[in-house]
Amino acid sequence: MDIFLQQLVNGVVLGAIYALVALGYTMVYGILGLINFAHGEVVMIGAMVALTVIQLLLASGVPLPGPVVAAIGLAAAIPTCMLLGFAIERVAYRPLREAPRLAALITAIGMSIVLQNVAMIIWGRRYHSVPSLLPVTPHQFAGATITDLQIFIVLLAALIMAGLLYLVHRTRLGRAMRATSQNPEVAGLMGVNINTVISMTFIIGSALAAVAGLMVSAYYGVAHYVMGFMLGLKAFTAAVLGGIGNLGGAMLGGLLLGVIESLGAGYIGTLTGGFLGSHYQDVFAFTVLILVLVFRPSGLLGERVTERS
Amino acid sequence: MLEVKGLKVSYGGINAVKGIDLEVRAKEMVTLIGANGAGKTTTLKALAGLLKPAEGRVHYNGRDITGRPAFELVRQGLALVPEGRGVFARLTVKENLEMGAYSRGDRARIATDFDRVYALFPRLAERRRQMGGTLSGGEQQMLAIGRALMSRPNLLLLDEPSMGLAPLMVRRIFETVRAIAAEGVTLLLVEQNAKAALETCHRGYVMESGLIALADTAPELLNNPRVRQAYLGE
Numbered sequence: 150m151d152i153f154l155q156q157l158v159n160g161v162v163l164g165a166i167y168a169l170v171a172l173g174y175t176m177v178y179g180i181l182g183l184i185n186f187a188h189g190e191v192v193m194i195g196a197m198v199a200l201t202v203i204q205l206l207l208a209s210g211v212p213l214p215g216p217v218v219a220a221i222g223l224a225a226a227i228p229t230c231m232l233l234g235f236a237i238e239r240v241a242y243r244p245l246r247e248a249p250r251l252a253a254l255i256t257a258i259g260m261s262i263v264l265q266n267v268a269m270i271i272w273g274r275r276y277h278s279v280p281s282l283l284p285v286t287p288h289q290f291a292g293a294t295i296t297d298l299q300i301f302i303v304l305l306a307a308l309i310m311a312g313l314l315y316l317v318h319r320t321r322l323g324r325a326m327r328a329t330s331q332n333p334e335v336a337g338l339m340g341v342n343i344n345t346v347i348s349m350t351f352i353i354g355s356a357l358a359a360v361a362g363l364m365v366s367a368y369y370g371v372a373h374y375v376m377g378f379m380l381g382l383k384a385f386t387a388a389v390l391g392g393i394g395n396l397g398g399a400m401l402g403g404l405l406l407g408v409i410e411s412l413g414a415g416y417i418g419t420l421t422g423g424f425l426g427s428h429y430q431d432v433f434a435f436t437v438l439i440l441v442l443v444f445r446p447s448g449l450l451g452e453r454v455t456e457r458s
Numbered sequence: 459m460l461e462v463k464g465l466k467v468s469y470g471g472i473n474a475v476k477g478i479d480l481e482v483r484a485k486e487m488v489t490l491i492g493a494n495g496a497g498k499t500t501t502l503k504a505l506a507g508l509l510k511p512a513e514g515r516v517h518y519n520g521r522d523i524t525g526r527p528a529f530e531l532v533r534q535g536l537a538l539v540p541e542g543r544g545v546f547a548r549l550t551v552k553e554n555l556e557m558g559a560y561s562r563g564d565r566a567r568i569a570t571d572f573d574r575v576y577a578l579f580p581r582l583a584e585r586r587r588q589m590g591g592t593l594s595g596g597e598q599q600m601l602a603i604g605r606a607l608m609s610r611p612n613l614l615l616l617d618e619p620s621m622g623l624a625p626l627m628v629r630r631i632f633e634t635v636r637a638i639a640a641e642g643v644t645l646l647l648v649e650q651n652a653k654a655a656l657e658t659c660h661r662g663y664v665m666e667s668g669l670i671a672l673a674d675t676a677p678e679l680l681n682n683p684r685v686r687q688a689y690l691g692e
């Protein structure tokens with residue numbers, strides 16, 4: 150088996166998930182100039198809600214095919230997360246729209262902690278195992294193996310991202326979103342209710358988060374109330390790597406980060422003579438974050454870093 | 459059409475507009491002139507719904523619109539071309555114009571209004587696929603005006619449309635403003651270029667540190683020694 154190719158395949162799958170989450174960070178940043186640190190928790194809630202529904206369905210004994218069960222789980226998680234994203238903006242960020250940046254940042258972190266604790270109360274502190282609902286039959290592919298689940302994750306993520314690009318670049322709502330991110334005051338003069346646009350941004354980003362939540366928990370086979378923390382940080386890193394505020398950047402950054410991490414994890418043992426194992430894979434994401442912040446703070450596709458006052 | 463009584467607007471604790479009365483009748487062209495920092499932009503922003511007045515009332519078409527947000531007012535036909543143009547730099551010229559029509563649902567009429575704006579500003583038609591930010595200052599001003607026209611305004615507020623433009627372009631902008639008025643749009647024009655503004659408009663208000671210092675017909679103001687000395691450079 151070819152390690153390089155195998156880790157590349159794994160990295161693309163992981164990267165597709167990172168990209169979906171990174172889009173949520175980047176969309177909100179693009180419109181409000183705010184890092185929504187609670188976004189990782191929305192992913193986690195999405196995973197938990199989907200898992201709960203899936204467990205209930207399986208326990209009910211109704212004979213449904215695995216993919217249908219997964220789809221129903223997702224159908225429950227998406228609106229839940231949309232509502233949650235909407236509520237987070239209304240409750241935590243809107244009252245602070247005119248406040249100094251630091252206040253919103255601290256609120257974002259606070260929101261993240263609150264959501265983790267709520268999840269802990271509802272779902273407990275234990276790791277939940279996620280049943281495999283899609284066939285994990287391995288396909289051989291030029292020396293690497295790829296499962297149906299992996300193929301499905303990549304295809305669904307690609308489809309969703311294409312849909313998002315269409316929405317943002319070809320529809321009236323998307324045009325209003327871009328206008329609002331460039332100049333909210335003038336967007337208002339055009340007849341755009343910017344509060345609605347901001348709400349829509351949170352709702353759309355949260356829908357993507359729900360999908361990513363089910364994907365990541367199905368991929369690793371576990372869900373846990375703090376799973377959103379590390380995933381959120383990595384997706385944020387991906388967004389910064391691509392150029393925060395830039396949709397294409399979030400997609401590229403997610404993919405790159407997934408691949409870097411996978412390749413890094415695949416080779417770290419060999420490179421350090423067995424001193425560090427593949428569980429050190431988190432090191433790579435944050436090394437990337439530091440390197441980007443030092444050498445190219447605007448990211449790969451970012452034009453410039455604008456500090457809006 | 460527009461009636462303003464006792465309007466006061468402040469930024470935090472600073473009073474920028476300190477209680478002004480102002481009236482614009484239907485089909486009229488009215489100008490508001492004054493020195494830097496007199497409060498002209500603040501006044502227009504409050505009228506267009508971008509700033510909430512601290513005191514006073516604004517009536518538009520007989521309705522009290524005090525404190526209503528901008529996105530609602532544009533649906534009622536009140537549009538502002540903001541100071542500095544406010545072109546969306548990373549939207550194309552066409553998308554900028556589409557944003558102007560955002561508040562409307564009548565697709566067929568929007569298409570004819572595109573033609574109308576492109577006829578008024580052929581330069582915009584040539585550059586329709588270009589990003590707004592790549593246009594020259596004069597072109598951006600045309601775009602900002604064209605975009606406001608796409609909302610089919612009854613009352614158009616213009617904040618220093620000639621600012622920073624070359625003399626030839628300034629003349630073009632004033633011609634355009636007259637053409638828009640000739641189509642039946644009521645205008646309230648804020649200008650630094652007091653002479654051109656008074657020669658274009660029917661009536662004028664002179665604003666000084668947040669208050670209306672003079673209000674008269676444009677010809678009278680043009681002959682007023684105080685105006686001549688302070689604003690016409692004599």
Ligand SMILES: Nc1ncnc2c1ncn2[C@@H]1O[C@H](COP(=O)(O)OP(=O)(O)OP(=O)(O)O)[C@@H](O)[C@H]1O
Pocket residue numbers: 469472473474492493494495496497498499500501541650
């Ligand atoms: N955002 C703001 N915050 C605080 N004060 C402001 C703000 N905007 C304007 N001001 C103050 O309000 C007063 C009126 O400003 P305004 O912009 O309305 O003047 P103007 O007549 O439009 O001037 P100009 O001819 O330079 O455009 C000025 O003293 C200005 O410093």
Ligand SMILES: [Mg+2]
Pocket residue numbers: 498499500541
């Ligand atoms: Mg001004």
